[in-house]
Amino acid sequence: MLHMFAFAQSYMPIQGSTFAKGVDSLFDFTIWASIISFVILIGGLVIFVVKYQRRSDNDKTAYITHNVFLEFLWSFIPLCIFMGIFVWGYVLYKDMRQFPDNAIEVNVMGYQWGWTMTYSNGKQSGNELVVPVGKPVVLTMTSKDVIHSFYVPSFRIKQDAVPGKRSKLWFQSDRLGDYEMFCTEYCGTAHSKMIGKVRVVTQAEFNEFLAKDKSKMTLAELGQEAFNVKGCVACHSVDGTVKVGPSFKGLWGSTVNHSDGTTAVFDENYARTSILNPQEKFVAGFANVIMPTYQGQVSEEEITHLIEYIKSLK
Numbered sequence: 001m002l003h004m005f006a007f008a009q010s011y012m013p014i015q016g017s018t019f020a021k022g023v024d025s026l027f028d029f030t031i032w033a034s035i036i037s038f039v040i041l042i043g044g045l046v047i048f049v050v051k052y053q054r055r056s057d058n059d060k061t062a063y064i065t066h067n068v069f070l071e072f073l074w075s076f077i078p079l080c081i082f083m084g085i086f087v088w089g090y091v092l093y094k095d096m097r098q099f100p101d102n103a104i105e106v107n108v109m110g111y112q113w114g115w116t117m118t119y120s121n122g123k124q125s126g127n128e129l130v131v132p133v134g135k136p137v138v139l140t141m142t143s144k145d146v147i148h149s150f151y152v153p154s155f156r157i158k159q160d161a162v163p164g165k166r167s168k169l170w171f172q173s174d175r176l177g178d179y180e181m182f183c184t185e186y187c188g189t190a191h192s193k194m195i196g197k198v199r200v201v202t203q204a205e206f207n208e209f210l211a212k213d214k215s216k217m218t219l220a221e222l223g224q225e226a227f228n229v230k231g232c233v234a235c236h237s238v239d240g241t242v243k244v245g246p247s248f249k250g251l252w253g254s255t256v257n258h259s260d261g262t263t264a265v266f267d268e269n270y271a272r273t274s275i276l277n278p279q280e281k282f283v284a285g286f287a288n289v290i291m292p293t294y295q296g297q298v299s300e301e302e303i304t305h306l307i308e309y310i311k312s313l314k
Contacts, residue, residue, distance in 0.1 A: 016154030016179050016200070017171045022092050023156040026085070033081055096157070099170050100136040108141035110148035110161035110183070112292060113190040113244075114231030123210050126228035127196030129181065131173065132206040138170045145292075149185035152198055158184060173200045189290065190244040193234050223309025226302045230294065238313050245291060246283050252314045259287040271307050 015021055054061075106129065107118040117125045131137045141150055141161040150169065151158040159169040173179075183194040201209070217225070227233055235244035256266050259282040264270055273280060275298060278291035298306075 013154040013180075014175075015156075016152070016175050016177070017156065017173050019092070019096060019171060020154065020156045022095075026088050026092060029088070030085060033085075037078070096170070099138050099168060103136040103138040103170060104131065105138050105140065106131075108139050108150060108161065110141065110143040110150070110187075111231055112145050112188050113183075113194040113234040115148075115150070115181070115183075115194075115196055116229055116231070119210060121210055123212070124225075124229050126225075126231060127181075127233060128228065129196070129198045130206060130209050131198065131200055132203045133176050133200050134172070134174050135203075136170055136172045138168060140166055140168050142166050146187050147185050148183045148187050148194070151182045151184040152179055153182070154179045155198070160185060173198075176200050176202070190235055193243055219305055219308035220312040221309075223305035223307065223312075226298070226305050227309055230298060230302075230306075232306070235289075235291070245286055245289055248310050249313050252311050257284040258282060259284050268307055271310060272303055275303060275306065 012024060012027075015024065105120055108129075109116040109118070114127050115129075117129050129139075139150070139159070141159060142165060143161040143163045145163065147163070148161040149158060150161055152171075155171050155173065157169055157171050159167055161167065177200055179198045179200070181196040181198050183191060187194065227238075237243050237247040238249055240247050240249045251266050254266055256264050256270070258264070262281070264281070276293060276295045278293060282289075
């Protein structure tokens with residue numbers, strides 16, 4: 001009955017998870033209950049204003065006594081509606097908090113400004129969550145710096161990632177495709193750039209994703225993976241567009257102008273210093289950008305991989 005209106009589906013994102021239909025139905029009901037209540041309230045107000053308005057200065061004010069039955073109805077009916085919404089919402093919430101035993105588990109780390117996904121076999125991905133279609137997925141999330149909030153509009157799910165705490169969230173998608181993923185808790189300068197995606201793929205594609213052998217990857221490919229996992233992609237582009245920081249396209253071997261008037265060639269040592277001690281020199285035009293240090297977060301091997309990836313972009 002509720003879906004004959006299809007109100008929420010006309011402007012909400014597509015229903016990408018098993019939760020979406022129930023959430024949209026509750027939203028539809030709440031909207032239509034509010035519209036009907038508004039029409040009854042304002043319509044009655046207008047009718048009373050017109051019917052009982054004073055026609056002349058000599059008109060007496062109409063004497064209207066109270067009606068116990070009507071007073072009971074306009075209190076009891078809204079109470080039933082509100083309690084119905086409460087119970088309906090509780091049932092949906094309870095389903096979202098009952099985690100399946102057979103679910104795929106993924107650890108999610110939020111940071112300024114991106115997400116790192118770690119699967120049970122140690123596989124990692126950055127700002128991209130890959131899950132199989134038709135299988136429940138449990139996310140265990142935390143943050144390494146400030147509060148972030150993991151939100152996938154098409155799945156109708158959202159959960160804060162809090163430093164020093166583990167929070168959990170689960171979903172199941174029965175629809176193949178790519179879905180936008182956002183941080184909905186203001187977390188600093190590049191908050192609006194903290195965008196990723198959830199890829200819902202077939203079981204075969206998911207198995208291939210998990211089993212990808214790093215020994216068969218080139219140094220540049222390993223660097224590209226580190227570029228995504230470590231969150232570099234949130235602030236630096238590889239296609240020449242300017243994000244929070246300068247683009248890496250064509251940067252290798254070029255002369256970098258600093259805000260203090262000095263220059264330097266972008267080579268291996270410059271790249272390493274920029275990763276481990278980014279506050280030492282500021283690129284002209286980016287003096288107000290505060291890049292966090294990756295000291296202790298990346299190994300020398302990963303730095304080599306990143307350098308080779310940047311080289312490949314020239």
